[in-house]
Amino acid sequence: MAKKKDFAKATPWLSAIGLFVLWELIVRIFNIPVYVLPTPSESIMVGWEFRAAIWMHALQTLYTTLAGFAIAVVFGVILGALVGSSKAVYDAANPLLVGFNSVPKVALVPVLVMWFGIGTVPAIITAFLISFFPIVVNVATGLATLEPELRDVLRSLGATRRDILVKVGFPRAMPYFFASLKVAITLAFVGSVISETVASNLGVGYLMLSASSKFNMPLVFAGLLVIAVMGIAMYELFNIIERRSTKWANRGNPAN
Amino acid sequence: MSNSFVELNNVRLRYSEGDDLALETTNMKINKGEFIAVVGPSGCGKSSLLKLVSGLMPPSEGTVIVDNKEVSGPLKIVGMAFQNPTLLPWRTTLDNVLLPMEIVKPHRNRLRKHRAEYEDRARKLLASVGLAGHEDKYPWELSGGMQQRASLCRSLIHEPDLLMLDEPFGALDAFTREELWDILQNLWMVRPFTVILVTHDLREAAYLADTIYVMSKRPGMILVQRENTLPRPRDQETTFTQPFTDLVHELRSHIRDVRAA
Numbered sequence: 001m002a003k004k005k006d007f008a009k010a011t012p013w014l015s016a017i018g019l020f021v022l023w024e025l026i027v028r029i030f031n032i033p034v035y036v037l038p039t040p041s042e043s044i045m046v047g048w049e050f051r052a053a054i055w056m057h058a059l060q061t062l063y064t065t066l067a068g069f070a071i072a073v074v075f076g077v078i079l080g081a082l083v084g085s086s087k088a089v090y091d092a093a094n095p096l097l098v099g100f101n102s103v104p105k106v107a108l109v110p111v112l113v114m115w116f117g118i119g120t121v122p123a124i125i126t127a128f129l130i131s132f133f134p135i136v137v138n139v140a141t142g143l144a145t146l147e148p149e150l151r152d153v154l155r156s157l158g159a160t161r162r163d164i165l166v167k168v169g170f171p172r173a174m175p176y177f178f179a180s181l182k183v184a185i186t187l188a189f190v191g192s193v194i195s196e197t198v199a200s201n202l203g204v205g206y207l208m209l210s211a212s213s214k215f216n217m218p219l220v221f222a223g224l225l226v227i228a229v230m231g232i233a234m235y236e237l238f239n240i241i242e243r244r245s246t247k248w249a250n251r252g253n254p255a256n
Numbered sequence: 257m258s259n260s261f262v263e264l265n266n267v268r269l270r271y272s273e274g275d276d277l278a279l280e281t282t283n284m285k286i287n288k289g290e291f292i293a294v295v296g297p298s299g300c301g302k303s304s305l306l307k308l309v310s311g312l313m314p315p316s317e318g319t320v321i322v323d324n325k326e327v328s329g330p331l332k333i334v335g336m337a338f339q340n341p342t343l344l345p346w347r348t349t350l351d352n353v354l355l356p357m358e359i360v361k362p363h364r365n366r367l368r369k370h371r372a373e374y375e376d377r378a379r380k381l382l383a384s385v386g387l388a389g390h391e392d393k394y395p396w397e398l399s400g401g402m403q404q405r406a407s408l409c410r411s412l413i414h415e416p417d418l419l420m421l422d423e424p425f426g427a428l429d430a431f432t433r434e435e436l437w438d439i440l441q442n443l444w445m446v447r448p449f450t451v452i453l454v455t456h457d458l459r460e461a462a463y464l465a466d467t468i469y470v471m472s473k474r475p476g477m478i479l480v481q482r483e484n485t486l487p488r489p490r491d492q493e494t495t496f497t498q499p500f501t502d503l504v505h506e507l508r509s510h511i512r513d514v515r516a517a
Contacts, residue, residue, distance in 0.1 A: 149422075150342040156310045157359045157414070158332030167358060171346050248346040248394060 038218040040225075047222030057207040058226050061192055064120055064203065065230075068127025069188040073181070076132040080139025084173070085165060090140070101133045106194050113199045123195040123203060130191035131184040138180035142173025175249035178242035185234045189227060261288040261450050262309055262418070267318035269304055278304055280477035281318070284469070288417075289448035293461035295507060296471030297515055302454040304476075306420045309452060310334045322418065332360065335411030335419045335449075339426040341403040343395040349406050350391040353378045356414040363414060381409045385439050401432035405439065412443060421453045425460065434492070437463050441489060458507045462500060463490055470510045480510050 020040045026032070027039045034042065047054060082089045083097075105126055112122035146168060154164050196205025204223045211219035262284065269279035279301040286292055294302050307313040308320055311327040320327040335356075343352045357363040357374055367374055382391055385405040395403055404424060411419060425433040441464060444451060455461055461468045462484060470480040486499060494500050 147340070147342055149336075149338045149340055150344075152307070152310075152312055153336045153338075153342060153411075154359065155312060155330045156332075156334040156336050156420070157356050158330065158361065159359045163359055167355065168344065171344070174346075246346075248396075 035215050035217050038221055040221075042218045043221035043225060046216070046218035047225065050219060050222070053207065054204075054222065054226055057202060057204045057223075058230065060120075060202045061123075061189070061196065061204040061227070062230060064123035064192040064196070065127050065185075065188045065234075068124040068129075068192060069131055069185055071124070071128045072132035072135060072184055072188065075128070076135025076180075076184070077139055077177070079132075080136040080173075080177075081143065081165070083136060084140035084143030085161070085169065090144070097133065097136065105130045105191055106198065109195050109198045112195070118199040119202060120200075122199055123192045126195035127188040127191035130194075131188040134180040134183045134187070135177070138176040139173050142176035143169045146172060175242070175246045178238065178246060181238045182235050182242070185238055186231050189231050189234075193227060259287070260285040261290070261323060262286040262452075263319075263321040264308070265319045265321070267308060267315045267320060269301065269308060269313070270316045277475035279308075280472075280475040282476075282478055284478065286450060286452070286467075288450055290467060291444060291451040291453070291465050292467045292469065293453040293455055293465035294469045294471060295455060295458060295461050295511065296476065297473050297511065298456065299474050300471045301474060301476030302471060303422055306336075306422055306452060306454060310336070310418070310420055331418070333416050333418060335414065335416035337404075337407045337411040337419075337421050337424045339423040341395070341400075341407035343403055343406055343410070345395055348392050348394055349382065349387065349398065350375065350378055352395065352406055353382060353409045353413050355410060360414045378409070378413060381413055382406070384443065385409060401428050401436065404428060404432075404436065408436070408440065408443075412449075415447070415449075417449055419449050419451045421451065421455075423455055424453075426455070426457070433457075433460070434463075438489075438491065440464065445489060458504050458511070459495065461507065462486070462503045463495065468507065470507065470514065472514050479514065482507070 024039050024041060027037055038046075079093070083093050084090070108129065109122060109126055112125050116122050116125070143165070146164075150168060151164060154168065159167070192203065193205040196203035197209050198205075200206045204227055208220045208223040211217075211223065263286075264282050264284040267279065267282045268277055270277050282305070294305060296302055304313065308315055309322065309327070311320070311322075311330045314328075322331060343349075344355070347355070354367075354374060357367050363374070379388070379391060382388060382405075385408060387402060387405055387409070390398060390402065390406075395406070398406065404427075408424065411421075425436050428436065437460065451464075453461070453464060465484055468480075468482045468484055469478050470482070471477065472479050482503075484503060486494060486503070490500075
């Protein structure tokens with residue numbers, strides 16, 4: 001049993017290592033030139049060489065991502081609560097939200113640059129714009145799918161709308177909310193890196209753009225790996241928070 | 257002034273303007289502390305009747321009077337339980353039972369200060385339905401029958417004058433169901449409250465109710481009002497006696513007529 005469990009724990013690491021080995025082998029066997037696809041070992045070595053620069057740019061990206069994400073959480077929860085608890089707001093806001101979400105956010109970056117200049121601010125706003133939608137949808141869904149019988153039970157006790165929201169709505173929406181955070185944080189990285197690539201002189205997106213203009217492909221891939229690692233770390237963080245705070249929703253799963 | 261606790265006067269219901277009638281002209285008088293059961297084919301508006309009396313739905317015509325006042329919005333004194341126990345999965349059984357206390361006045365203002373007293377009350381109620389020792393378990397750790405007992409406790413903890421039961425035992429196995437009949441009868445005999453039980457189980461109606469109403473197909477209307485004078489407390493033996501089986505047969509033939517009509 002213990003062996004089986006150890007193996008299950010090791011699988012994500014094994015698959016990651018497997019991917020790197022496969023990548024390394026393909027590049028070496030087919031003799032792919034480094035300016036097309038560098039090997040992972042080269043990328044990691046170059047990444048180590050430029051660690052000071054990468055560290056600085058990664059911190060910038062992490063900062064803009066988290067700032068945008070934080071705004072998205074606040075905004076998403078408020079809008080989600082409004083949309084989820086009122087049919088009228090839902091009808092009014094839904095087409096706008098869907099329409100807005102269909103607009104590619106990269107197309108908005110030039111607009112943001114006109115308004116706010118280049119650098120940190122448009123990156124934060126892009127991260128926010130791209131990541132609030134799943135939070136709104138999930139919070140609204142959690143609130144709107146309250147069982148009608150339960151609502152009847154509470155209303156016949158004299159519960160106000162606020163009572164129902166506080167006692168049942170929000171606790172019930174928590175698993176939906178935390179699930180959306182995992183999606184939103186990864187989207188926020190997409191937003192900030194897009195903005196940095198288009199309009200910034202700081203951040204991993206900018207680092208990759210300037211590296212590729214110098215044909216330093218290993219450094220480009222080092223940047224990609226750094227983004228992936230940050231994304232996984234944040235995703236895992238919210239995964240842990242989710243499991244801790246909504247244990248009741250993961251019942252029947254002893255691994256939790 | 258009348259001496260009945262719940263009164264429906266020429267009540268008709270359509271769900272929205274221009275719809276067919278869901279409930280045809282209905283008149284009912286229920287005394288304080290009376291246990292009534294409403295039986296009828298599915299979709300006959302039995303559940304709508306509960307919503308009308310509890311004020312969750314306004315009648316299209318006619319008036320609903322509870323405790324000498326016309327009902328104009330949700331009543332605040334009602335306990336409700338449904339086929340689905342609807343317990344909150346993030347709360348323990350004890351906290352689920354205490355939920356009404358966080359909402360009903362004056363308890364909601366007293367709960368924090370007198371927590372121990374209320375917990376004690378909830379524990380006693382849980383013990384009376386055989387759930388002692390399960391207070392700190394979560395709903396999913398309980399069987400279906402235990403969840404339904406907890407749901408019954410939640411509907412009674414604030415000692416409502418009016419209890420609405422919408423097929424509360426419908427999803428349970430026969431043994432558990434009959435056990436819960438006894439539990440409900442006991443609770444009701446200790447402190448009589450007015451009960452409106454909606455069910456499609458004729459034996460359940462015959463076992464529990466003082467008065468049984470048989471409703472027609474949609475648009476629902478009351479076809480038969482049958483007094484049930486079997487002595488209380490009724491128990492398993494009662495269900496094998498002639499008067500009980502006669503009553504069930506009689507109800508069954510009414511239902512047959514309704515379905516054939």
